Amino acid sequence: MTTGAEIMELEVAFWQAMLDQQPAKAAALLTDKATMVAMYGVHHFSPADYIKMAEEGPARVTGFSFSDEQVFFPVDNVAIATYKVRQSFEVDGKPQEMTCFDSTTWVRRDGKWLAAAHTETPEQQGKPA
DSSP: OOOHHHHHHHHHHHHHHHHTTOHHHHHTTEEEEEEEEETTEEEEEOHHHHHHHHHHSSEEEEEEEEEEEEEEEEETTEEEEEEEEEEEEEETTEEEEEEEEEEEEEEEETTEEEEEEEEEEEOOSSOOO
16 A cells, blocks of 8 residues: 555655656656646646656756645545645746645556646745735
């Protein structure tokens, strides 16, 4: 039986592949069709599309750290990882930092866990109105 720690190892592996600029390694962890929902909208992509986005995009991850990690399994072949991430990155060579609340839905296919959906919500300062 897969543990939450094993799912978080996959999550770290994906981020590490981004940091190491190895998009094919990250793409190998994706389902045939994956999605991401973030502040710039909803994106649907294949592993090949992901590689192209990573190679041609203006942003590059330069560091990351997770906290408040939790994983639950709503059914046997689905895991949902949630965590807070502090990330450093460059956009067009300009350094930036951001803290976000992320979630990734992992599905097990043929014994392998793959990321199907990822969300990213930037942390807001202050309390909601």
